[in-house]
Amino acid sequence: MKLLKKILKIVFALIGMLIIAILVIIGVDAQRTKYLDIDHVENGDINSYLITHVNVIPMTQDTVLTDKTVYIKDGTIETIADNINIDGVEVIDAKNKYLMPGLIDMHVHVWDRYELGLYLSNGVTAVRNVWGMPMHLRIKEDVNNDEIISPMFFTSGPKLTGPEFIGDDNLNLTTPEEARDKVVSYKERGYDFVKTYYGLTPDLFNAVLEQAKISNVDIVAHPSQKVPYSSHFDPQVKSIEHTEEFVQQPLNYELDTVKLKEVIDLYAEAKYSAHCPTLVVYNNIYQMLMDDNILESESIQYMSPLIKKVDSKAQFDRWHNTKLEDPSVTERIKKQHDFHLYIIKKLHEANVRIICGTDAGIGVTTPGFSIHKELEFYKEAGLSNYEVLKTTTVNAAKTHSIMNNMGTIEGGKLANLILTNNNPLSDLSALEHPSTVFVNGRKLDRKTLDYFEEKAKGRKNLLASGIRYAENLIIEK
Structure with missing residues (x-):
């Protein structure tokens, strides 16, 4: 009886250590992707903007609306017009770049x-x-x-x-x-x-x-x-x-x-x-x-x-x-x-x-x-x-x-948008490195986007991914 209790104690201790190890691995991986948290992204809490001097590809028809102003309010496209004046909203001069819906x-x-x-x-x-x-x-x-x-x-x-x-x-x-x-x-x-x-x-x-x-x-x-x-x-x-x-x-x-x-x-x-x-x-x-x-x-x-x-x-x-x-x-x-x-x-x-x-x-x-x-x-x-x-x-x-x-x-419509230097209606390769991406109205510049790539390249989260996959097999089966 004493031997059985000793064995069970060892088993429970090993299970506890395994659970702790799993939580540590998942926790470390979660910390490494904190750069995607809203409060970690520069101006991540802002989702209202005026985009001026922009060529709009509306995708409602095969056309470009030249030199427009787009008002994004609380993550939603509010207005597209020649000129819009709104106080208290950050203005982005697009400098004749091209704005189209996100992919x-x-x-x-x-x-x-x-x-x-x-x-x-x-x-x-x-x-x-x-x-x-x-x-x-x-x-x-x-x-x-x-x-x-x-x-x-x-x-x-x-x-x-x-x-x-x-x-x-x-x-x-x-x-x-x-x-x-x-x-x-x-x-x-x-x-x-x-x-x-x-x-x-x-x-x-x-x-x-x-x-x-x-x-x-x-x-x-x-x-x-x-x-x-x-x-x-x-x-x-x-x-x-x-x-x-x-x-x-x-x-x-x-x-x-x-x-x-x-x-x-x-x-x-x-x-x-x-x-x-x-x-x-x-x-x-x-x-x-x-x-x-x-x-x-x-x-x-x-x-x-x-x-x-x-x-x-x-x-x-x-x-x-x-x-x-x-x-x-x-x-x-x-x-x-x-x-x-x-x-x-x-x-x-x-x-x-x-x-x-x-x-x-x-x-x-x-x-x-x-x-x-x-x-x-x-x-x-x-x-x-x-x-x-x-x-x-x-x-x-x-x-x-x-x-x-x-x-x-x-x-x-939702302000999921990409800003490109050249016109993708003329050259699809213009899509490959958008200068700015708006997702839910939040602005991500090229520097931030490049940082996202850098963080993902060669990442070492094999164990964390394996644990999440094992979770799937246990729960869904």
Whole structure:
């Protein structure tokens, strides 16, 4: 009996030490991201400004409103006019720079708070996170309570899959009743959307659709191979993800333009479903095949240490080994990427609403930076600069009702804005280093944005990220 008590005492002591160690690791990581707290950012508590001598790209039409004054009041666009005189408000002379709505990335995977600064540094003022975990609810709460400087933050719940094991990051459903319960639970807990995923069977998928309609919650759909692709065209499904899934599902890995037209017609008929391409993440397979040293590149230093160690390396090894066994894989991946561009062209010609998404945060797809390559691909597919900008502003903001207050520069809209030295309607590269970003009316100059990048580069929070991921596995499973 004494021995048992001694053993239990040792066990409890070890558990206590482990809990203390976990709290210390998480606490240290939280301290390191204090630079994002409202009271740590210079003038972070100010969200009213007059911006004078600015060229406004309103994104309500393909035009530039020259030499305007924009009044931001309490984080909201109040007025756009030739001249506005307001006492007691800081005046920013834009010196003929260009003001447009902030960019929206509609498909990201956020791993830590450092990445929030990376998005802002690249002009991304709102993100839709589609790999929901408990930590994302805490980020969302802090953003909504105006405690941190961050892009507007929207998140799905955990990815809903069928009974077969696809990965420990997915929620495996076995019965329609369980599917309905998860939809109800995710909404009650504060997740904004439901994310359906690969592997959902027809009965499970239909149960999610039915409950989502009852619960009035939107669905973001990664198409499931277990149901017809056409089944995803439902009013509750607000966007269908990944152009590569055209090839891998309805086209059955054939670059078939005749079959493609049938899929394009489905989109054209279903006006409620947008398409989110994520071209850059697929193209990054080609980049890995072409560059044996890609994991040592500068851009990878901005990836989460956990992702670099696990996912980035695993993806690189997979494709490197595939190339060793079959050298023709590089050409096949390139051809499929080129076909993706053709798909975007055809979707655009059919007036399908395209919304910008990058799949940033996994593999070698860097948060924030990757959006510029994604937009370049839309341009390469044949969209005009204005049409490209629509995918990441007004089109994105139309997807969910909770995002309708963004995407254009109009009275009453949220003051999520970027100021660029040159006109992005003439040159998309003007977006890459905005001189100023406004998020919720708060002004971030280039010096601050560069500091956000510096803090995120080469960060050493592997253990903290691992703990948060373990929390997800414990709570959500």
